[in-house]
Amino acid sequence: TGPAAFAAVDLGATSGRVMLGLLHDGARVELVETGRFANGPIPVPTPDGADLHWDVLHLWRGILDGLREAGRVAAAHGASLAGIGVDSWAVDYGLLDARGALVASPRCYRDPAFLPVADEVYARVPAAELYAVNGLQHLPFTTAFQLVDDAARPAFEGAHDLLLIPDLITCWLTGVRVAEVTNASTTGLVDAATRTWAEPLIDRLGREFPGLAGLRGLLPDLVEAGTIIGPLSATAQKLTGLGAIPVVAVASHDTASAVVGTPLPPPTPVVEPVETTPTSNPTPVVEPVETTPQRDEPVASTGSTTAGGVVSTGSTTVGGVVSTGSTTAEASTGSTTGAAAYISSGTWSLVGLELDAPVLTEASREAGFTNELGLDGTVRYLHNVMGLWVFDECLREWARSGDAEDLDELLDAAAAEPGGLTVVDLDDPAFLAPGDMPRRFTAAAERAGQPVPATRPALTRAVLDSLAAAYARTIRAAAELAGVRITQVHVVGGGSQNALLCRLTADATGLPVVAGPVEAAALGNVLVQARAVGVLVDDPSSGSGAAGAPRGLGGLRDVVAASSDLVRYEPTH
Ligand code: ADP
Numbered sequence: 330t331g332p333a334a335f336a337a338v339d340l341g342a343t344s345g346r347v348m349l350g351l352l353h354d355g356a357r358v359e360l361v362e363t364g365r366f367a368n369g370p371i372p373v374p375t376p377d378g379a380d381l382h383w384d385v386l387h388l389w390r391g392i393l394d395g396l397r398e399a400g401r402v403a404a405a406h407g408a409s410l411a412g413i414g415v416d417s418w419a420v421d422y423g424l425l426d427a428r429g430a431l432v433a434s435p436r437c438y439r440d441p442a443f444l445p446v447a448d449e450v451y452a453r454v455p456a457a458e459l460y461a462v463n464g465l466q467h468l469p470f471t472t473a474f475q476l477v478d479d480a481a482r483p484a485f486e487g488a489h490d491l492l493l494i495p496d497l498i499t500c501w502l503t504g505v506r507v508a509e510v511t512n513a514s515t516t517g518l519v520d521a522a523t524r525t526w527a528e529p530l531i532d533r534l535g536r537e538f539p540g541l542a543g544l545r546g547l548l549p550d551l552v553e554a555g556t557i558i559g560p561l562s563a564t565a566q567k568l569t570g571l572g573a574i575p576v577v578a579v580a581s582h583d584t585a586s587a588v589v590g591t592p593l594p595p596p597t598p599v600v601e602p603v604e605t606t607p608t609s610n611p612t613p614v615v616e617p618v619e620t621t622p623q624r625d626e627p628v629a630s631t632g633s634t635t636a637g638g639v640v641s642t643g644s645t646t647v648g649g650v651v652s653t654g655s656t657t658a659e660a661s662t663g664s665t666t667g668a669a670a671y672i673s674s675g676t677w678s679l680v681g682l683e684l685d686a687p688v689l690t691e692a693s694r695e696a697g698f699t700n701e702l703g704l705d706g707t708v709r710y711l712h713n714v715m716g717l718w719v720f721d722e723c724l725r726e727w728a729r730s731g732d733a734e735d736l737d738e739l740l741d742a743a744a745a746e747p748g749g750l751t752v753v754d755l756d757d758p759a760f761l762a763p764g765d766m767p768r769r770f771t772a773a774a775e776r777a778g779q780p781v782p783a784t785r786p787a788l789t790r791a792v793l794d795s796l797a798a799a800y801a802r803t804i805r806a807a808a809e810l811a812g813v814r815i816t817q818v819h820v821v822g823g824g825s826q827n828a829l830l831c832r833l834t835a836d837a838t839g840l841p842v843v844a845g846p847v848e849a850a851a852l853g854n855v856l857v858q859a860r861a862v863g864v865l866v867d868d869p870s871s872g873s874g875a876a877g878a879p880r881g882l883g884g885l886r887d888v889v890a891a892s893s894d895l896v897r898y899e900p901t902h
């Protein structure tokens with residue numbers, strides 16, 4: 330029989346794409362790009378400056394074309410589409426009027442107008458109270474803060490429904506309005522422990538900010554990832570040339586889909602203290618990695634490499650995800666849980682761990698950790714690092730000046746720079762807005778009393794050194810707060826192709842870095858669809874589950890590992 334075919338719409342802040350996922354033998358996904366379109370914040374002049382918007386209609390055009398092409402390419406492989414799923418960047422939304430038409434083009438989270446709002450909210454609802462419920466790190470653009478600003482605008486009065494970006498596209502495809510929970514968890518309006526709308530918090534915001542009095546009425550019903558929303562509507566069928574294909578609510582936050590699409594090995598008990606002795610090898614070891622272990626195989630089967638001196642033992646998994654606090658693994662062996670960290674590296678770098686319950690402590694809030702929701706009841710315990718946005722904005726600025734850089738040559742030149750000279754704090758909101766990044770980065774270096782990079786390669790190196798330092802800091806803090814020992818770091822997304830950054834990350838963390846897949850979000854999107862429509866079920870002969878039962882997260886990741894070319898970077902010091 331031919332492959333099962335799924336179309337993943339994956340909208341990043343830098344580009345949107347439609348990927349056809351061909352699932353071969355229920356074991357391996359081949360991704361074929363059937364559409365890619367540019368994305369980015371667009372300044373729209375106002376009497377007092379400019380608002381930042383997304384061009385969601387341009388994205389919609391690209392999605393329609395990409396889906397039509399996905400249908401054609403699937404047919405050429407002897408398959409027809411069995412599902413469509415949409416994921417995108419988080420927090421932003423479209424408002425629909427009573428007729429279901431868009432009230433205004435969605436605003437972009439990088440709009441500087443949002444910057445002062447958080448403090449206005451915290452003055453009325455203390456940050457600690459918010460964190461105890463929604464578990465979100467402080468980000469100035471969390472949906473709840475955007476809404477306070479938006480509610481003061483005339484357009485808001487016409488709003489009847491609020492749909493996050495992927496839910497908006499799903500609604501345009503099906504006519505059905507829902508809020509998928511992984512992305513809804515980034516709004517600040519969801520209870521991280523119960524995975525439901527945080528009604529008391531929403532009511533409270535409505536009382537404190539009269540413009541938000543009707544907020545609850547704007548929010549659709551929540552659904553978990555993996556819910557089949559409905560078939561393509563008759564209109565969407567005409568627009569795409571496709572049939573009544575089921576549209577599935579995947580893990581619609583792109584980062585949640587990317588974490589599904591990360592070949593994380595199962596957590597394991599670890600014994601013996603971590604040895605931090607540097608290796609004597611002066612050159613980075615870059616070797617192909619075969620696959621991550623099957624969830625149910627002993628960890629020894631990962632091959633000869635033990636992570637950072639940590640010896641892994643046995644095959645115990647802790648419910649498939651890392652448990653916080655005292656775990657079964659700890660109780661039975663007296664050891665700590667060893668787990669892999671992930672970095673979803675695109676426009677942002679999302680750095681953290683997968684947990685089975687939120688960490689809502691004050692220490693966690695103060696350290697800037699978020700508890701966003703993941704697939705199958707998991708929690709994405711992570712921190713937003715400003716990411717390749719800073720580097721890409723430099724590239725865009727140099728291109729605008731008429732003297733564009735070749736990416737590979739620039740990265741080679743940056744690799745030859747001394748390194749470690751300038752390391753700035755990329756959490757600074759000064760980097761959030763678009764425009765003139767080289768000047769803003771050098772200004773930040775000056776403010777921090779650091780050497781100001783004088784050339785483009787030196788500046789590139791400084792940005793990447795700063796990223797690697799932020800990754801190491803974040804991974805250390807996550808491990809401490811969640812009570813686990815990190816054994817390796819997985820980097821996925823477009824940034825996993827940046828070999829220099831991967832090497833610097835291995836060195837800064839002292840841990841092996843496993844890079845890939847590049848299209849982790851699209852892969853995670855496809856896998857959740859396949860499971861939802863009943864294609865990805867456990868093979869009873871594997872002994873890993875009942876016949877016909879849907880695969881767990883570990884089973885989905887077996888497919889990720891089988892579908893990806895991974896590259897491993899060992900730390901050199
Ligand atoms: P998003 O989903 O946020 O739009 P992506 O996952 O597509 O982001 O990653 C985009 C980033 O990947 C770019 O910002 C760029 O820095 C990096 N990138 C893409 N291709 C390469 C490459 N060949 N080498 C190094 N970096 C790359």
Ligand code: LRH
Nearest residue numbers: 417418419420583584677
């Ligand atoms: C990455 C991302 C991230 C959010 C940000 C708004 O694309 O979804 O997880 O914090 O965009």
